[in-house]
Amino acid sequence: MATKVTTPGKKSLETTAEISKAIKAYYGGVKVAKEEGKPIIWSYGLTPREIFHALDAHVIYLEHLPLMVGAKQLSGHYIQVAEEEGFSRDVCAFHRCFLGCAVASERDPYLDQFFVDPDIIIATNLPCMSESKSFLYAADYHNVPYYFIDAPINTWGQDIPDYAIEYYTGQLKGALDFMSEHGLGTVDWDKLKEAVSLSKKLILLWNEIDKCRQAVPTPMGTVDGLTAAYPLIQLPGTQLGVTLFERLLKELKGKVERGEGIIDDEKLRLLWFGVPPFYNMGLLNYVEKYGAVVVKSMIEYIAGGAYDPSIMNPDKPLESLAYKALVDIVNPTSENMVNFIRRTVKDFHIDGVVGVVKRSCGLLPGYMRPVKDAVYEDSGVPTTIFDLDGLDIREYDDATSKANLDSFIEALLASKRR
Amino acid sequence: MTTMERIMGIFDDPEQIVRDLKAKGKKVIGYRCLYVPEEIIHAAGMLPYSTFGTPEPITKADSYFQPCACEFVRNIFDLGLDGKFDFLDGLVLSNTCDAVRHLKNMWTTYIGSVPCYMLNNPQKMYDESAFKFYRHELEGFKKTMEDLSGNKISDASLRKSIDLYDETRRLLKELNELRKRDVPPISGAEALRISMASILMPKEETNALLLQLIDEVKTREIKDADGPRIMVTGSIIDNPTLIELVEDMGGVVVADDLCTSMKYFWYQTKPNEDPMDAIVRFNLERSVCACMHPSEERYDFLQEVIGGFAVDGIIYFNVKYCHPFVYESATFRKKLEEETPVLALEVDHSLSGLGQLKTRVQAFIEML
Amino acid sequence: MITAGIDVGSLATKVVLLNENQLMSHEVSGTGVDATEAVKKAMDTALEKAGISFKDIESLVSTGAGKKKVPFESAQATEIICDTKGVSHVYPGVNGVIDIGAENCRVIKCDQEGNIIDFALNDKCASGTGIFLDAMAKALRVKPEEMGELSLQATQDIEVTSMCSVFAESEVVSMIHRMVPKNDILKGIHRSIASRICGQANRILLEGQLVVMGGIAQNLGLITILKELMGSELIVPDEPEVIGALGAALLAGEGEKKK
Numbered sequence A: 001m002a003t004k005v006t007t008p009g010k011k012s013l014e015t016t017a018e019i020s021k022a023i024k025a026y027y028g029g030v031k032v033a034k035e036e037g038k039p040i041i042w043s044y045g046l047t048p049r050e051i052f053h054a055l056d057a058h059v060i061y062l063e064h065l066p067l068m069v070g071a072k073q074l075s076g077h078y079i080q081v082a083e084e085e086g087f088s089r090d091v092c093a094f095h096r097c098f099l100g101c102a103v104a105s106e107r108d109p110y111l112d113q114f115f116v117d118p119d120i121i122i123a124t125n126l127p128c129m130s131e132s133k134s135f136l137y138a139a140d141y142h143n144v145p146y147y148f149i150d151a152p153i154n155t156w157g158q159d160i161p162d163y164a165i166e167y168y169t170g171q172l173k174g175a176l177d178f179m180s181e182h183g184l185g186t187v188d189w190d191k192l193k194e195a196v197s198l199s200k201k202l203i204l205l206w207n208e209i210d211k212c213r214q215a216v217p218t219p220m221g222t223v224d225g226l227t228a229a230y231p232l233i234q235l236p237g238t239q240l241g242v243t244l245f246e247r248l249l250k251e252l253k254g255k256v257e258r259g260e261g262i263i264d265d266e267k268l269r270l271l272w273f274g275v276p277p278f279y280n281m282g283l284l285n286y287v288e289k290y291g292a293v294v295v296k297s298m299i300e301y302i303a304g305g306a307y308d309p310s311i312m313n314p315d316k317p318l319e320s321l322a323y324k325a326l327v328d329i330v331n332p333t334s335e336n337m338v339n340f341i342r343r344t345v346k347d348f349h350i351d352g353v354v355g356v357v358k359r360s361c362g363l364l365p366g367y368m369r370p371v372k373d374a375v376y377e378d379s380g381v382p383t384t385i386f387d388l389d390g391l392d393i394r395e396y397d398d399a400t401s402k403a404n405l406d407s408f409i410e411a412l413l414a415s416k417r418r
Numbered sequence B: 001m002t003t004m005e006r007i008m009g010i011f012d013d014p015e016q017i018v019r020d021l022k023a024k025g026k027k028v029i030g031y032r033c034l035y036v037p038e039e040i041i042h043a044a045g046m047l048p049y050s051t052f053g054t055p056e057p058i059t060k061a062d063s064y065f066q067p068c069a070c071e072f073v074r075n076i077f078d079l080g081l082d083g084k085f086d087f088l089d090g091l092v093l094s095n096t097c098d099a100v101r102h103l104k105n106m107w108t109t110y111i112g113s114v115p116c117y118m119l120n121n122p123q124k125m126y127d128e129s130a131f132k133f134y135r136h137e138l139e140g141f142k143k144t145m146e147d148l149s150g151n152k153i154s155d156a157s158l159r160k161s162i163d164l165y166d167e168t169r170r171l172l173k174e175l176n177e178l179r180k181r182d183v184p185p186i187s188g189a190e191a192l193r194i195s196m197a198s199i200l201m202p203k204e205e206t207n208a209l210l211l212q213l214i215d216e217v218k219t220r221e222i223k224d225a226d227g228p229r230i231m232v233t234g235s236i237i238d239n240p241t242l243i244e245l246v247e248d249m250g251g252v253v254v255a256d257d258l259c260t261s262m263k264y265f266w267y268q269t270k271p272n273e274d275p276m277d278a279i280v281r282f283n284l285e286r287s288v289c290a291c292m293h294p295s296e297e298r299y300d301f302l303q304e305v306i307g308g309f310a311v312d313g314i315i316y317f318n319v320k321y322c323h324p325f326v327y328e329s330a331t332f333r334k335k336l337e338e339e340t341p342v343l344a345l346e347v348d349h350s351l352s353g354l355g356q357l358k359t360r361v362q363a364f365i366e367m368l
Numbered sequence C: 001m002i003t004a005g006i007d008v009g010s011l012a013t014k015v016v017l018l019n020e021n022q023l024m025s026h027e028v029s030g031t032g033v034d035a036t037e038a039v040k041k042a043m044d045t046a047l048e049k050a051g052i053s054f055k056d057i058e059s060l061v062s063t064g065a066g067k068k069k070v071p072f073e074s075a076q077a078t079e080i081i082c083d084t085k086g087v088s089h090v091y092p093g094v095n096g097v098i099d100i101g102a103e104n105c106r107v108i109k110c111d112q113e114g115n116i117i118d119f120a121l122n123d124k125c126a127s128g129t130g131i132f133l134d135a136m137a138k139a140l141r142v143k144p145e146e147m148g149e150l151s152l153q154a155t156q157d158i159e160v161t162s163m164c165s166v167f168a169e170s171e172v173v174s175m176i177h178r179m180v181p182k183n184d185i186l187k188g189i190h191r192s193i194a195s196r197i198c199g200q201a202n203r204i205l206l207e208g209q210l211v212v213m214g215g216i217a218q219n220l221g222l223i224t225i226l227k228e229l230m231g232s233e234l235i236v237p238d239e240p241e242v243i244g245a246l247g248a249a250l251l252a253g254e255g256e257k258k259k
């Protein structure tokens, strides 16, 4: 009975098209590096991207690749492959998809453009511990050395003790030394400093972009936002990332000045919490028929980006990165996440939160209830929660998802009329 | 009443221990799980109490956790919401997996009656910087326990607690060695019951009982058992039903890899001048479960047990949605299977759907 | 003002006609394969009963899975809104609604004024709904409408563990082979559905005084177990299946949804 009608998301900005090209170019570059015999790193989780710039490192980010495969609606196939290898449906669809890509006997031409086998694996338990074990399988399968960066969880709030910074700094240092020992050359500290300073620029720009998006009507919804956030995933510490964000900011500023929204009559502003359906981003445009816009999504921060830029000090590069990893919302402590969503709801003038539960995620579903309660208590803004796996198209049911959105939006409109 | 019967009695009503002690004014600290050093709680004059789950279906917790959080954690939270842990003076959790991390947050937000503390243990073993970090965390934890109990913890008192717990672990291991025999004098289900009762009881009492039990068991009359020798592994198993199921189907459960059983007592602390350091090393130089890195050590442990206990087949009972174990077992399975057959099952912590499990276990045992 | 509410469910089509929010007539009939035809017929009957003609209707709202098949010009609304409207009109002050239809199960939490606080729809799995019961009735060779009564005569508790209808069916078949009494199996089936619904209600912390509606609400066996599991006071209206259409008709009267 499940209906499978999917449509790609409708993007409205010029810069996001450019960013899409940059993504392809990035992975193309990795492929070329492999052909030139350079060692390729697979990085699991949120290893701070900046450290790789201290070395001549070519990196594939394993949680990102499935998004691209997913957008082409190919994820189901690779997920299936992983399941045939013995991975349960309960573990993260991103990891299943990635493992499937890794072990598939044949890859389709699209994936083949980007996919290269690893020479080293650098893994970490940030943002989620539960999935950090999936790299074991890959390391075993490809028989390559791996290093595990242990990120402590933040039990301290904003007041991080020195010993925690020291620990995480040590872990990053360990990873750098490890890569160095495994043929990636010597660590260039100046380059690392420069990366941290560029990373700071990137986040300052992102904050300004966010300011623009707070405008009513919003000049950019999350359909564009998810592509736009790509530099946060892959390009922190690069000039390219900064340049792309500068262009985006300019485009958005123009739109705000002209009062251009992404739809004509913006009546409702929604926040998306959880993984959106990457194989069917059209679902986010679906709500537009009610005059609703998905203004923002928490997943734009999947690789971090919700922290105070003032903590970034290029003279202390590793410490800065440690600090960032501990206070950012991707560090799995619900206090940070809940407070962040609270702020977002206020700053972005959100009318309702759509929380989607990806059952195979060990991390995000746990936030649903605390977020829902906190947001309601704070601003009286309701949250609807329903099941939707953003990557595994086989689990998707269009009718049920739309029924949930319809019901939620009607209830929102009814309460607006009151 | 035999010692065995006494121990089984404790298992059936674990809270009796607490009732008596609480009546005498002793404080009780719940903990989950092995990375919380019981010794520190004990040295502060309190009783560390392992919070096990029950096989009840989940009710209220479902509006807090989504159904995809591991059922064990949802079960503990359910019991907490129901006030079943209200007798505790505090609950200490350790940083093991995302489910437990959320449990901490949920507990603090929604259950006011019992304060909850998260011990931020590293997830990396054999790493100097991890030792250092953990030591800092333990100092903070020690302070918290001192404040809660009103008692100072001296090096000497901590040393004494460590010795006491080491003795428990030693005795349990001694008893467990008997399972290596061709015909083990205790069944797998009994072994789990004994181990869980020993975890729950005050160790002073446990040790005395275990001494008697070892004597009793050595001379016990035993029925022949000629079924295949099974090792059980997987996420937490805090109920003997699954082991019984294997034994009912003719398997002889001789060993396991469970944090409620062999992994609890397999290791001893190493001699160390500084008792806090002894604990640091103890916890970060043994691999209790799939939550820790690296995993090679766990694989070696499995190998050692397979050889030592003459294991014919391995059964994985992974709690549904327990991600660390799912990945690890998929990785290990391939290698293990080269020599020893493996059956990997996913189970509900509430033990529903036993019928289907039974069929698969039966088929596996018949194959062996 | 005369208003109409049409609720096109996958099994039954319901029409309610109101005059100044007072009931004029209502009609329930099978949806069959041609929903459009079913709506026309139900509407004709309802009009006849009320003694009015179609052009007397000033405003019209349709709802239900087949609302797009309604052949008249009408506004559309989700079941969530219509259910809540209908229930709080008939039972002002209740805390929520459980609507068990043929293919869907909805739970709604509302405040004293009948505003929606929260809701949850079942996922795509049908194990807490009417078709699941129908499938089981078939497997057991009993009439669907008798299932509830029979289950109340059970003498022992047995567990149907499979939540998925495909597996549950084979589980039930194997019970029949093992000569487990039918009534006991039926009780087990009802318990499994009830616990599923209860789980859904738990997700939004539904408690207090609740109205159970939808076709399945007439199944006394299910209601009995549901009461026991939820510990809530459950009210079953005399005609639980028309509440949604009533809500739609009331909504039509609110002015914004003119045809």
Ligand code: SF4
Binding pocket: A063, A092, A093, A094, A095, A127, A128, A131, A275, A360, A361, A362, A363, A364
């Ligand atoms: S946070 Fe969730 S979705 Fe992301 S990698 Fe971890 S388990 Fe997967």
Ligand code: SF4
Binding pocket: B032, B033, B034, B096, B097, B234, B235, B236, B259, B260, B288, B289, B290, B291
């Ligand atoms: S399996 Fe690991 S995390 Fe789970 S209870 Fe046991 S020791 Fe703790």
Ligand code: SF4
Binding pocket: B070, B071, B072, B073, B096, B097, B098, B099, B100, B235, B236, B291, B319, B321, B322, B323, B324, B325
């Ligand atoms: S069973 Fe697995 S997921 Fe659950 S608490 Fe233990 S380690 Fe975590």
